[in-house]
Amino acid sequence: MSGSPERPPERAPVRLERSDVRRAFWLWTFFSHANYNYERLQGTAFAHAMTPIIRKLYKTPDEITAALRRHLVFFNTEPNVGGVIHGAVIAMEEQRANGADIDDETINGVKSGLMGPLAGVGDTIDQGTITPILLSIGIGLAAGPTAAFGDGNPIGAILYLVAEVAVMTSLAYFFWFQGYDRGREGVTALLRSGALDRLVVGAGALGNLVLGALAFQFVHVYVTLTLIVGDGHFELNELLGQIMPGLLPLLFTLMTWWLLTRRHVSAIWLLVAYLVIAMVGAFPFFAGSAVDPTTQCPSILHEFYQPDCIPPPSPAP
Amino acid sequence: MRHVNASPLAVRVGLLLTTLLFGALFLASPALAQDESAAGTSDIVRAALVGIGYYLSNSPWLAGNGGFFGLYRPLVAGFFVGIIFGDPVKGAEIGAAINVLYLGFISAGGSIPADPSVAGWVGTALAMAGGLDAQAAIALGVAVGLLGTIIFFTRMSVDATFAHVADGAAERGDITGVARANWLYPQIFLFVISFIPAFAAVYFGSSAVSFGIDWLNSNAPWILRGFEIAGGLLPAIGIALNMRFIFRGTVWPWFFVGFIVSATTNGGINIFTLGVIGVALAALHVYFLGDRAEKAMQPRGA
Numbered sequence: 001m002s003g004s005p006e007r008p009p010e011r012a013p014v015r016l017e018r019s020d021v022r023r024a025f026w027l028w029t030f031f032s033h034a035n036y037n038y039e040r041l042q043g044t045a046f047a048h049a050m051t052p053i054i055r056k057l058y059k060t061p062d063e064i065t066a067a068l069r070r071h072l073v074f075f076n077t078e079p080n081v082g083g084v085i086h087g088a089v090i091a092m093e094e095q096r097a098n099g100a101d102i103d104d105e106t107i108n109g110v111k112s113g114l115m116g117p118l119a120g121v122g123d124t125i126d127q128g129t130i131t132p133i134l135l136s137i138g139i140g141l142a143a144g145p146t147a148a149f150g151d152g153n154p155i156g157a158i159l160y161l162v163a164e165v166a167v168m169t170s171l172a173y174f175f176w177f178q179g180y181d182r183g184r185e186g187v188t189a190l191l192r193s194g195a196l197d198r199l200v201v202g203a204g205a206l207g208n209l210v211l212g213a214l215a216f217q218f219v220h221v222y223v224t225l226t227l228i229v230g231d232g233h234f235e236l237n238e239l240l241g242q243i244m245p246g247l248l249p250l251l252f253t254l255m256t257w258w259l260l261t262r263r264h265v266s267a268i269w270l271l272v273a274y275l276v277i278a279m280v281g282a283f284p285f286f287a288g289s290a291v292d293p294t295t296q297c298p299s300i301l302h303e304f305y306q307p308d309c310i311p312p313p314s315p316a317p
Numbered sequence: 318m319r320h321v322n323a324s325p326l327a328v329r330v331g332l333l334l335t336t337l338l339f340g341a342l343f344l345a346s347p348a349l350a351q352d353e354s355a356a357g358t359s360d361i362v363r364a365a366l367v368g369i370g371y372y373l374s375n376s377p378w379l380a381g382n383g384g385f386f387g388l389y390r391p392l393v394a395g396f397f398v399g400i401i402f403g404d405p406v407k408g409a410e411i412g413a414a415i416n417v418l419y420l421g422f423i424s425a426g427g428s429i430p431a432d433p434s435v436a437g438w439v440g441t442a443l444a445m446a447g448g449l450d451a452q453a454a455i456a457l458g459v460a461v462g463l464l465g466t467i468i469f470f471t472r473m474s475v476d477a478t479f480a481h482v483a484d485g486a487a488e489r490g491d492i493t494g495v496a497r498a499n500w501l502y503p504q505i506f507l508f509v510i511s512f513i514p515a516f517a518a519v520y521f522g523s524s525a526v527s528f529g530i531d532w533l534n535s536n537a538p539w540i541l542r543g544f545e546i547a548g549g550l551l552p553a554i555g556i557a558l559n560m561r562f563i564f565r566g567t568v569w570p571w572f573f574v575g576f577i578v579s580a581t582t583n584g585g586i587n588i589f590t591l592g593v594i595g596v597a598l599a600a601l602h603v604y605f606l607g608d609r610a611e612k613a614m615q616p617r618g619a
Contacts, residue, residue, distance in 0.1 A: 027496075029380060029381045029382065030380055030381050030500075031499055031500050032377075032381055033377065033381065033385065034377040034499055034500050034503055034504065035476050035480065035483075035498070035499045035500075035502075035503040036472070036476060037472075037473050037474070037476030037477040037480060037503075038473045038477055039477035039480055040480045043480060044483045044498055044499040045499055047483065047495050047499070048495065048496045048499035048500060051492050051493075051495065055492055061490040064490040065489075065490045068486075068487035068490070068492065068495050069487050072483055072487055072495070079381065080382070123423055124562060126386075127423045128563065129562065129563060131386060132420050132421070132559045132563075133592070135390060135416060136588065137588050137589055137592045138392050138413070139413040139416055139420075140588030140589075141588060141589060142395075142409040142412070142413040143410055143413040143414060143451070144410070152409060152410040152413065153409075154396050154399065154408070154409035156409065156413065157393050157395070157396035157409045157412065157413075160392055160393065161383070161387050164382070164386045164387060165379075165380065165383050165386065165387055168382040168386050169380060169382055172382070194608075194610060197610045198606075198610045201566070201568060201599075201602065201603055201606060201610050202600065202603045203563075204562075204563040204565075204599075205568040205571050205598060205599035205602040205603075206592070206595040206596060206598070206599040207559075207563040207568075208563055208564060208569060208570075208574075208575060209571040209572070209574060209575035209592075209598065209599075210575060210588060210591060210592055210595060211420075211556060211560065211563070212572040212573060212574065212575025212576035212578075212579065213575040213576065213578065213586070213588055213591055214417065214556065214575075214579075215552075215556050215575075215576055216576050216580045217579060217584055217588075218414070218549075218552035218556070219549060219550070219552050219556065220452075220549030220550075221549060221550065222546075222549070244577075244580070245580040245581060246576065246579075246580035249549075249553075250576055250580075252550070253553045253556055253557060256554055256556075256557040257557040257560045259557075260554075260557050260558065261560075261561055267554055267558060270554050271459065271551065271554060274547060274550040274551055274553075274554065275456065275547050277550065278456075278547035279540065281543070281546050282539045282545075282546050283539050284539055301546045
């Protein structure tokens with residue numbers, strides 16, 4: 001199907017109100033993933049968001065059916081930043097209803113051409129940086145200063161919820177109206193302006209800072225190894241801690257990052273491997289009994305939880 | 318006009334449902350907290366509230382973002398489960414610990430094929446029922462989260478049917494019908510496939526988990542130590558998955574600054590304070606980069 005449906009040339013111009021565009025925005029914000037599926041992804045949600053626009057712009061059954069069909073096709077993008085596409089498409093539909101030469105291919109081209117790049121930029125901004133930053137802060141507060149448990153502050157969860165929804169929804173509102181006001185050329189200009197790059201860089205700097213703090217709070221690696229030199233007992237964990245607090249957890253986190261990004265080990269494989277390592281590391285090989293809770297002695301990866309337990313001798317160098 | 322204007326109806330229904338469900342939760346929470354003997358009906362009510370919470374986290378009713386970016390996250394889920402079980406502090410702690418693993422969670426593609434929401438809602442509920450501490454609860458949350466992917470795949474497959482319902486409505490020029498195929502029918506299906514498994518897992522799983530943990534405690538306690546050790550190792554995966562996006566370009570050194578500030582104060586620095594300092598440092602970073610910001614991160618797809 002191509003070309004615009006026939007329309008009477010004497011037809012009076014139809015203009016969208018700001019409220020129509022806003023209504024479409026809320027429909028998309030609420031229902032973008034209401035019918036998320038393998039065949040069209042957000043296809044039906046796009047059409048749903050366009051319903052107030054279609055209702056206002058098109059009056060004949062043929063026009064309405066054509067417009068609904070046009071927007072029921074496969075569509076997938078990041079719903080908040082990607083709203084800029086909807087804004088631009090609404091502007092195009094408005095021009096088309098008023099006789100501008102915009103055919104189905106042009107509208108489809110804008111949708112399918114922009115949805116990929118904006119999914120990339122949007123996911124990086126929303127799910128890759130802003131969400132983890134706010135989550136890190138909320139998690140850090142809710143878990144307590146050392147994740148020692150019992151000293152957490154549940155306000156962290158509320159703070160995250162309120163801040164996240166406020167930031168995401170205002171971001172979405174901003175991009176939606178940028179798209180509508182500036183049109184498709186404006187969207188391309190916005191992508192090229194470098195404003196998004198500065199946002200990503202700034203968020204990246206902040207994100208790294210809080211992520212580093214969170215890594216110390218949550219990653220715990222403890223090695224039960226005692227070096228016996230002459231009369232002295234040196235616990236490896238303490239020695240490493242004297243070089244730098246948290247050295248082992250830091251190295252362990254960097255190793256995980258390296259395995260994931262440089263060696264392309266899958267996360268699910270690491271998950272299984274770490275679980276196995278934890279179980280092996282928990283087994284009391286050196287002393288104590290595996291079945292009797294009262295004689296538990298330290299295992300390879302667990303700190304001494306029985307104060308009177310005698311550390312197992314490690315092979316002396 | 319031929320068509321009833323149904324679009325605001327969808328929004329109104331959503332707001333009504335949300336208000337009702339949250340109202341019920343907050344009205345019920347004092348009663349649930351007082352009822353320490355936790356027998357019979359209150360178990361059913363608790364499990365049902367967890368099921369409703371899990372459904373809501375996948376639903377559009379909380380302005381979209383309040384679902385996927387809100388209740389879907391184990392931190393938020395854990396807090397609400399904590400209210401349901403009468404201990405929001407403990408619930409938020411467990412939720413926070415489970416959430417670290419899903420810090421780098423990106424819906425599309427999925428680095429860990431997992432459902433953070435079910436890990437948060439059901440995982441926290443089971444951990445609280447079994448009396449696990451937050452670090453040991455991480456491994457339990459991961460296991461539950463893996464099972465949750467079944468629900469996601471079922472939903473993604475079956476929902477394609479409603480796209481064809483929408484096609485049919487479009488042929489008739491039925492604008493309201495297209496809208497309904499998007500917001501109404503898939504939600505009925507989603508409620509069934511998310512509420513029932515979550516409810517059943519909490520209602521029947523609670524006693525099973527607490528029995529299992531008691532048994533391990535007296536017969537193979539080292540396995541529980543294993544859970545705790547795993548709780549110290551697994552967060553590295555969540556953090557590393559997120560590092561893929563931001564530990565790059567010119568900004569990676571800040572990771573070490575954050576780690577060392579936290580380590581030398583032994584976690585004593587409040588993370589919110591650190592965040593405020595971080596905003597200042599990030600602003601300086603952007604200012605000093607000037608025009609070079611464009612190449613400073615090179616985000617995907619840009």
